[in-house]
Amino acid sequence: MATIRDVAERAGVAPITVSRVLNNSGYFSEETRRRVEKAAAELQYVPNQLARSLRSNRTDTLALVLTDITNPFWTTVARAVEDTAATQGFNVVLCNTDEQEEKQLQYVSVLLRKRVDGFLLVPVSHNVEPITMIRQQGVPVVVLDRDMPGLEADVVRCASEQGAHELISYLIGLGHRDIAVISGPETVSTAQERVAGYRRALTEQGLPVNPDRILFGSYTVESGYELARRVLQRPPRPTALFAGNNFIAIGALKAIREAGLQVPQDISVVSFDDLPPTLVVDPFLTVAAQSPYELGRQATELLLRRIAEPDSCDWQKIVLPTELIVRRSCRALEGGGDKGIG
Amino acid sequence: MATIRDVAERAGVAPITVSRVLNNSGYFSEETRRRVEKAAAELQYVPNQLARSLRSNRTDTLALVLTDITNPFWTTVARAVEDTAATQGFNVVLCNTDEQEEKQLQYVSVLLRKRVDGFLLVPVSHNVEPITMIRQQGVPVVVLDRDMPGLEADVVRCASEQGAHELISYLIGLGHRDIAVISGPETVSTAQERVAGYRRALTEQGLPVNPDRILFGSYTVESGYELARRVLQRPPRPTALFAGNNFIAIGALKAIREAGLQVPQDISVVSFDDLPPTLVVDPFLTVAAQSPYELGRQATELLLRRIAEPDSCDWQKIVLPTELIVRRSCRALEGGGDKGIG
């Protein structure tokens, strides 16, 4: 593998001259340019970015630490991050934590050693350790999707509380009074906020909040399936179900099918997160849709700005609105509200 | 940001001693270990992997160059790659080419400069330039999913021809005689092979191959939608449709719905690629399922082996079988074959 010195020798110049020509910096004659470029081409010279980074303290690489790329929500975020990073010549290292504290810390630690220029992090818990570690090394972080109580930081996330509030208000408007919620991990802010929105909607309408109707689990199909089964088995059956994210919704729908029930005839279902239009032939579920692409884009742009101007310290909290998309998964109950079934 | 020298000074030893302690290499006293570890902790020392890589010529990083992470097939491959890489301490840089030659070349070039240890590449076309570039720098590549005619290389892919053959034979067995195929780009080996399998199945059964029934497009929902529309508009309508991948299938199903037709009553549909069970409540489509996770895992293991033993030159061509999964999207025609509709 040719080095800058090999090119220099072949071109009959000093290494620094090769550097100048190839980076188009400083002065050099047209003749020199020709000779250097010829030599570089002949030797198939590929500059060593490691050496360059060692001097410049820049790797043009971002770390994207998320829970599971397999969830289409994160897939889309990842795509947005990669697109946005690429516009400024940055690459993206992908890391799946599976919501495990240990993996998260491991990735952060390794990528700090590799001197990535910045982190996009979906924190596994409220433990600030990974963020503190990153900060101590003077590396910018943007927290993605989840807020951490009391942490001063750049955060880009969705309006979980409001989205949930909107969904539940919609159900109440349809006449539903007994609504169960199947949420994610109790320790994760998005799950907490979605339950908070659920509570607020009920309370605002003067309805009681039944703790038995609030279930925490994890953001997986399995968890959605299990918890929905539990809800369906114990009578009385709620008239509506609120799934805390897309995977939970899919698991819940499987359980509902298995129980021989129909949506929306036997039970109404709403969910957080839409599935990308590329993945569904006939969208059916009423959802509070987030914009994962927008989330990824804005977070990456913010991070790139922090990298470019490391001094700014006015933390940004960007909260993206959700959109209520009414489809065919909810039924109006007799004596219910005035809204149609969409 | 502390360097090894800072740690050395604080511990009252030479930098190399710090290196030895922290890498647990060579000899040092227990007392020295204590002092070094204390100093490192106090200074929050994070070794600079760039410097280390500059010497060792290893970055412990792989490049994953695929077409679009947004397709659940590639999402799953990416997940497998990341999982497998992580077991050996490697990170993964993600790149989306969108089937564009230019982006592909750009990524390869940048990542060669960054000295990734190996490439997993889904070639955009039969152009060998990117692979040649990588090889010239002595970096191992594993070609993913698509084969290139005449190229000696490690390739891990699925049995597209056989899978298509199986699907079409199944349809013929159900009594279908007029089957349209909507495939991917004519320049891409998987699309070619799937059409080849289609042809072989027909020919083997003594059925004519009607060139009008073979359409190439791209592996996208839009393309599937457009081409299906074209097929449905011009009578006579085929009795069955073969979608070249998951996205094409979804687009085709949308077009079928829009045309007011029912699957399988009005038209039977089969497809290459299954959707992950996490994404569908009620799997319905009969498919030739590939194993994207297995694909990613085997490719990564092969690549890691090449990195570990760079000399071996017996190119491996790993072809993973597809699985015919019969569901409810196909109807037996009158006077048709002896197989049920599954």
Add this chain to the structure above:
DNA sequence: CTGTTAGCGCGTTCAT
């Protein structure tokens, strides 16, 4: 068991 020297490949600084 510990330290000195030197060099990985490049680009900044200063000189010519």
Add this chain to the structure above:
DNA sequence: ATGAACGCGCTAACAG
């Protein structure tokens, strides 16, 4: 317009 010297942070090779 070109080059020499030096250092980025780390570790192999070689003392001692």
